[in-house]
Amino acid sequence: MLNRYKIAEARKAKGWNQQELAEKIGTTQQVISRYESGDRDPKASVIAAMSSALGVTVSYLLGMDEDPNVIQMRRSPSHPMPVVGRIAAGTPREAIYQTDETHSVPDDLWQAHSGGFWLIVSGNSMNRLFAEGTLVLIDPDEEVRNGDVAVVFVNGDDATLKRVYFDGETVRLHPDSYDPEYIxxxxxxxxxxxxxxxxxxxxxSYAAPDGWRA
Incomplete structure (x- = not known):
C-alpha cells in the first residue's frame, strides 16, 4: 500500500493544495484526498505520474526511502500571511472583519501572492470545494476570469465566496454545493x-481544516 503521508508531505513541500496536485496528474481533488487518507490505492501509472509532478522518486512515495528534494523543500522558508476573517459560503454576511491571526505559506506561494490574505469559510454553499472552516487564500491582484472562485462584495457590506461568471453587464454568482437549496x-x-x-x-489556494475528508 502506498504511504499516504508521503503524498501529502511531498505535496505540502511543493506548496500545493490537493486540487493543484489533482490538476497536474489529470484527476480530481476528491481522488487525491482518498489517496492521502488511505481510502484508495493508486495504480502504478498514477504513482509514476505523481512522482513526476512532485519531483520525487517512486521509492519515496512508497515510503521506502527519503528524497533529498523533499528534505530541501522542507528547509525552504515560510511566510505568515494575515487571516482577515470569515467569508460566507452561504448567504452573504456583513463586510469581512480584521483579526490578529496569521497562517504561514511556503516561500513559492508567498512569492506568487505576497499581497494575499486568508479567509475562513463559513457555510455550505461552496462545500464541493471547501468544507466549513477551510482557510482560503485570496489574492486581490489576480484577475478574476469567467468561472473563477472569488470573494465578492454585494451592496458594499455583504461579502460572499462564489464561482463568478460574466456575461456583458450581468454577473452570476454560482454556489458550488452538494446542497440543492443554494441557487x-x-x-x-x-x-x-x-x-x-x-x-x-x-x-x-486553500488549507483544509484538520480531519476533513472530501
Whole structure:
C-alpha cells in the first residue's frame, strides 16, 4: 500500500493544495484526498505520474526511502500571511472583519501572492470545494476570469465566496454545493436598481481544516 503521508508531505513541500496536485496528474481533488487518507490505492501509472509532478522518486512515495528534494523543500522558508476573517459560503454576511491571526505559506506561494490574505469559510454553499472552516487564500491582484472562485462584495457590506461568471453587464454568482437549496444569483449591473457588485479577489489556494475528508 502506498504511504499516504508521503503524498501529502511531498505535496505540502511543493506548496500545493490537493486540487493543484489533482490538476497536474489529470484527476480530481476528491481522488487525491482518498489517496492521502488511505481510502484508495493508486495504480502504478498514477504513482509514476505523481512522482513526476512532485519531483520525487517512486521509492519515496512508497515510503521506502527519503528524497533529498523533499528534505530541501522542507528547509525552504515560510511566510505568515494575515487571516482577515470569515467569508460566507452561504448567504452573504456583513463586510469581512480584521483579526490578529496569521497562517504561514511556503516561500513559492508567498512569492506568487505576497499581497494575499486568508479567509475562513463559513457555510455550505461552496462545500464541493471547501468544507466549513477551510482557510482560503485570496489574492486581490489576480484577475478574476469567467468561472473563477472569488470573494465578492454585494451592496458594499455583504461579502460572499462564489464561482463568478460574466456575461456583458450581468454577473452570476454560482454556489458550488452538494446542497440543492443554494441557487445562482444573477445581477444585471445595467439595472439602476441592481445592487452594487465589487470583486475583492481571486481564490488561489486553500488549507483544509484538520480531519476533513472530501
Amino acid at each position: 445562482d444569483r444573477v445581477i444585471d449591473r445595467s439595472d439602476p436598481d441592481a445592487p452594487d457588485v465589487r470583486i475583492v479577489g481571486k481564490a488561489v
